[in-house]
Amino acid sequence: MRKATDTMLRYLELLQLIPSSPKAMSVTQLQKKLRNINLDFAVDVRTIQRDLEKLSASFPLSCESKGRANYWFWADKSAMAQIPAMSGNTALAFKLAADHLSKLMPPATLRLLVPYFKHAGGILQQTKLGKWSNKTRIIYRGPQLIAPAVKPKTQKVVYEALLDDKQFAVDYQSKERGVSVRQVLNPLGIVLKNGIIYLVATAGEHEHPRHYVLHRMSRAVLLQQKTKLNTNFDFARYVEEEKTFSYPVSGEKIKLHALFSEDAAFHLSESKLSEDQKIINKKDGKMLVKATINDTMELRWWLLGFGCEVEVIGPNSLRQEFVELTAAMNNAYNPEKPNQP
Template sequence: MKQQTEILFRQIAMLRMIPRKGGITARQIHQLLADDGFSVDLRTVQRDLKTFTESGLFPLDVDESSKPHQWYWQTDAVIEIPTMSGSEALAFVMLDRHLQGVLPPNLLSSIQPHVQHAEKLLQQHKHQRLARWSEKIAMLPRAMRFLPAKVDHEIHANVIRALLDEKQLEVVYQPRAEGARQYVLNPLSLVVQDGVMFLVASANDYNDPLHFVLHRFKSAEVSTKAARIPPDFSLKQHLQSQAFDFPLQEKLIRLVAIFDRYGIYHLHETPLSEDQSLEAYAEGLEKLTATVMDTLALRRWLLGFGERVEILEPLELREEFAHSAAEMHAKYNPAESAAWGRAPCA
């Protein structure tokens, strides 16, 4: 019985692979079946295709003038194949795992039957290889990992709905160091960065896109008024401007720094900029030159190297790091701890 079930699933999968336009060969179907976890030889695939065509049960045609032969659905064929392939099942499971909180709740709810069916399908013998794929993939942040902030479910749902329906949001928002404020927001996009969700939106009568952290919303109600969306706003361009790296000025800077060679080996593979250059400086050291945005993220990245980096240019950045190093030295130097109003650590 199990063998008959697997044959049926395989044949349904084959029918789903046949296109309405163009055509597909038996060898191509055989490869797709293998990708989906089916173990079957090419001769069996060829026999099944011949049976499909000659039985008259399916409106299929075969182009025998091509070598090898190609199968396709007839132009006016009306037929639905009631299942999903192993690849489609895997896509549903991965989508459910990695896009929670980003897709609209009603959309997530509507695809749950498909997700549940996909999970069952992947657990069946024929798809065990694909089922194991989700256990082999992970996405991790490069920086320190933190527990995700708690976002009110109703607020999250309203933010998503306003973004989807292109409606204004009437919110009470708690900035980091100020009292709660009321805003009328025009939602533009949603960005997830290291587990934190940001709503990109313009506020009140202004057009400049700002970033609002979802877990700082005290309330959020969807307005009946249409959101004012600037025709020239592009999320792609907004991200390319490094807006989420917290720019400190609009102009680019020429960064020149001396690094421990092994500390920046990854920059040979993943450069900071298009014009980046790395050259030997002294034993065990390399000099980096790159044109970059002057951002808070850049400073945090450089500070992470500690004593293994020396900033040469720009001079303002070098002086800033020299001042930070002096302050750190004072904090860790027992003789100078009193200057910070505390006794030295034992």
């Protein structure tokens, strides 16, 4: 069964192909033109005829029979105005979607949208909004690593399985094993983080979700079995509230107390760590920051990024981690230690 998105896009193309009276076009001609626009619009003549009959109930389309062929046309020359042309704002939305959302789109949908992306580019060249993309940028923290390549056929199967709630078989090379192992996965959701595409899925009969990176997958095959879902699983909660992609340590929240230099703490007065965050000015010029926050590895990496501009005060277990870590770093950077080539 074709997806609703495919059908909608086919309808739009079909409406734009139909000429206004006195011109007309046969169903066969419309079928060929649709196929030339996009192979995903390649449906049989009977389907095109049904499409036209359905559309004629909402739009002023008329049909004339000549022999065994049906010829369709717009009865009202101004009727095409009922189909809104792509505005500059819409074109900009398509442009931003192409730039930033492509990796999250199912390949079939992305392929269907390519003509619209190209059309949007042409529209933007004729409006001042065309300069917007050159005047805006998204910047991520830290060095931008080059994302590993994902096999297009594999991505297609994974996204199709997720979209249709079906299982798929795949060879997956985990970090621990170092070799590819054939697995049957139940896809639950896709996460894009730092250019890496992650699939949240369960394997076989296991109910606990795991993270699988798409670039370590190969030989993916879509299966007909439906995805085995845990009815209590909430993908949005799993990602956003449980912070599973922030590398949780204890799974609990901790009450962070940390002394920041004035410069390091300034941005926290504008962008809070938590709703209950408090900043207390100390006599020595330091700023004591208190906040209830998830206990994650990303929190540790963030704190380490400030170097000596931050001192972790509590909780005691986190402070002890930093005591041991700084001792190890001090040993690594010991000036009496010879440099390694």
